[in-house]
Amino acid sequence: VVIKKNPKPYPPGPRGWPLIGNVLDMPRIKPWLTFTEWGQKYGDITHIEVLGRHIIVLNSVKTTMEMLDSKSTLYSDRPVLPMGGELVGWKDSLPFLPYGDRFRRYRRNFHRVIGSRAAVDVYNETEEVETRRFLKRVLAKPDQLQEHVRHTAGAVILRISHGYEVKESNDPFIDLANRAITNVSEATAPGAFMVDILPFLAKVPAWFPGAGFKRLAREWRETLEEMVSAPHKFVKDQMADGVAPMSFTSNLMEGCDMSAEEDYAVKWSAFSLYSGGSDTTVSAIYSLFLAMTLFPDVQKKAQAEIDAVVGPDRLPTFADRDSLPYIDALVKEVLRWNVVTPTGFPHCVTEDDIHDGYYIPKGSLVIPNVWFMLNNPRTYANPSQFNPERFLAKDGKEPEMEPRTVCFGFGRRICPGIHLADASIWISTVMSLAVFDISKVVENGVEITPEVEFLPGTVSHPKAFKCSIKRRSATAVGLIEQDANY
Numbered sequence: 001v002v003i004k005k006n007p008k009p010y011p012p013g014p015r016g017w018p019l020i021g022n023v024l025d026m027p028r029i030k031p032w033l034t035f036t037e038w039g040q041k042y043g044d045i046t047h048i049e050v051l052g053r054h055i056i057v058l059n060s061v062k063t064t065m066e067m068l069d070s071k072s073t074l075y076s077d078r079p080v081l082p083m084g085g086e087l088v089g090w091k092d093s094l095p096f097l098p099y100g101d102r103f104r105r106y107r108r109n110f111h112r113v114i115g116s117r118a119a120v121d122v123y124n125e126t127e128e129v130e131t132r133r134f135l136k137r138v139l140a141k142p143d144q145l146q147e148h149v150r151h152t153a154g155a156v157i158l159r160i161s162h163g164y165e166v167k168e169s170n171d172p173f174i175d176l177a178n179r180a181i182t183n184v185s186e187a188t189a190p191g192a193f194m195v196d197i198l199p200f201l202a203k204v205p206a207w208f209p210g211a212g213f214k215r216l217a218r219e220w221r222e223t224l225e226e227m228v229s230a231p232h233k234f235v236k237d238q239m240a241d242g243v244a245p246m247s248f249t250s251n252l253m254e255g256c257d258m259s260a261e262e263d264y265a266v267k268w269s270a271f272s273l274y275s276g277g278s279d280t281t282v283s284a285i286y287s288l289f290l291a292m293t294l295f296p297d298v299q300k301k302a303q304a305e306i307d308a309v310v311g312p313d314r315l316p317t318f319a320d321r322d323s324l325p326y327i328d329a330l331v332k333e334v335l336r337w338n339v340v341t342p343t344g345f346p347h348c349v350t351e352d353d354i355h356d357g358y359y360i361p362k363g364s365l366v367i368p369n370v371w372f373m374l375n376n377p378r379t380y381a382n383p384s385q386f387n388p389e390r391f392l393a394k395d396g397k398e399p400e401m402e403p404r405t406v407c408f409g410f411g412r413r414i415c416p417g418i419h420l421a422d423a424s425i426w427i428s429t430v431m432s433l434a435v436f437d438i439s440k441v442v443e444n445g446v447e448i449t450p451e452v453e454f455l456p457g458t459v460s461h462p463k464a465f466k467c468s469i470k471r472r473s474a475t476a477v478g479l480i481e482q483d484a485n486y
């Protein structure tokens, strides 16, 4: 037996127990706060070991860039998830896809269709139309804000991914997608399934006592496969009839004689727009409403800018974007204040590495503590304060770090939907503030102040809150309802 000696020490970290390592140290509630404490105690790179798996937590922008970006050939894999990835099948969607040829093919697809601001401009009209529908829904039923945000995010993505226009309620694809997405968070929750800890259980036959997870996996797999295939077939049928509107899928299929592998890649890339883009965008837009409820002065400034630039007679459009610097700063502050992915998406290391004199073994999971990077008091003055002005140059003072440097991830895995996300959040912000006043609700004469609480999860959402949403004026209602086609 050859016992391999570590070439260098592991990075520092909390000391584990024999056999189980740091299993008890692994935080389950707001892990980003525990990771921040580790950073303060042990430095920018922390190491723990949980049941034989090495986990590296990064707490600075500099180190994260040096590892995940500059050494991206080593640091771009994803962990294998026996339940959610293998058995249910999520490993074929881009956020979970292992590094390799198929990964590069999907990324090329994304790059071609939504890889730049100019490419995404093609979908501006879709964004505007769908956001106007959002305003209408909010006006009609303001107390169902969260549902409207979710429905609209799904509608925007399905229009762009498949040229599919969703129904106002009970849409089959939205229902299917919501089921698939709910299943994935259950299937990938750490520690929820024994098979994730003991992967050999995947080989146990489904009838075996205790193998109920296999039946569950089969059921979830069917939902997922239907969600991936049904919209794809919808586009193919439309293309055959010559009536397919432009979309991510039709754009990639147009005039191509596709191999089975290419067809598969288009189908799963298109679905990856939904899996990567719906829940994340929902979290950001919902937290915009939370911020506006809590910080009326910011809201007033934003509205004053819109009123001065756009005026009362029309809704803002993407054409106004460059003339609205305060709104731009507000969107940045939303992305910083509610960190949508507080602990990023984990990257996996494909080869042994030595970094800053520390040994990073092959297979390690690397977790960037994005939350701390966006709340580090050395980078952001009073980080807990919601203050868009930190992003505007003033009196010779440089703006603070652009949150997009870190909030969309790193290296070859950086969010490929960044321009689309940006467009969706921007247009929702500017159109909503043009026509609505958002404030605290008053119940029995008492003003209710929502708690600022972000729930745990890879994608973190603000805890559900109440707010009052009222039209700003009669003209505003006219604008929302202006066009019968919308």
Ligand code: HEM
Pocket: 094, 095, 096, 097, 272, 273, 274, 275, 276, 277, 278, 280, 281, 284, 340, 341, 344, 345, 346, 347, 407, 408, 409, 410, 411, 412, 413, 414, 415, 416, 417, 418, 420, 421
């Ligand atoms: C507020 C909105 C969004 C945020 C904060 C966000 C953030 C992220 C982050 C942090 C990652 C992981 C990057 C890494 O591994 O280092 C990611 C990956 C991804 N995002 Fe986004 N995202 C958003 C919106 C979108 C949208 C609108 C789409 C698609 C239309 C999208 C599609 C994806 C996909 C497919 C991946 C996986 C990429 C890969 O693994 O190679 N995201 N996103």
